[in-house]
């Protein structure tokens with residue numbers, strides 16, 4: 029049985045009568061030293077994003093509001109998962125092609141990254157990805 033590409037991290041929620049709170053910590057429930065956060069929001073209807081892989085970067089994505097569907101591809105297998113819960117993180121390793129589809133109108137996708145933004149770390153062409161991943 030092949031290991032799934034979909035690596036889910038379940039976050040604890042400190043919930044009480046006031047509501048919920050999630051704490052994310054580097055090298056604890058986020059399994060790398062966090063160097064950067066970014067969030068994707070106001071995604072227009074029908075828009076898909078991503079379509080790249082990283083050579084080094086690791087990321088954890090969380091739909092803190094709304095939902096979207098991730099497609100992950102390691103050059104051999106392609107798997108899909110819907111993120112629709114602020115208690116669920118998706119770990120995306122290096123050399124994994126990712127696409128994000130079907131953003132809900134209210135989706136806020138928060139992403140934790142292990143390095144600063146570096147265009148040189150991107151593989152933006154799927155055929156180049158297939159060559160490098162082998």
Ligand code: TYD
Nearest residue numbers: 064065066068076077078079080144145146
């Ligand atoms: P892009 O890589 O196209 O986003 P996605 O892969 O999610 O579709 O990034 C959009 C723009 O934002 C692009 O000009 C690069 C810039 N950007 C940064 O400057 N810093 C960042 O951390 C990220 C993720 C993107």
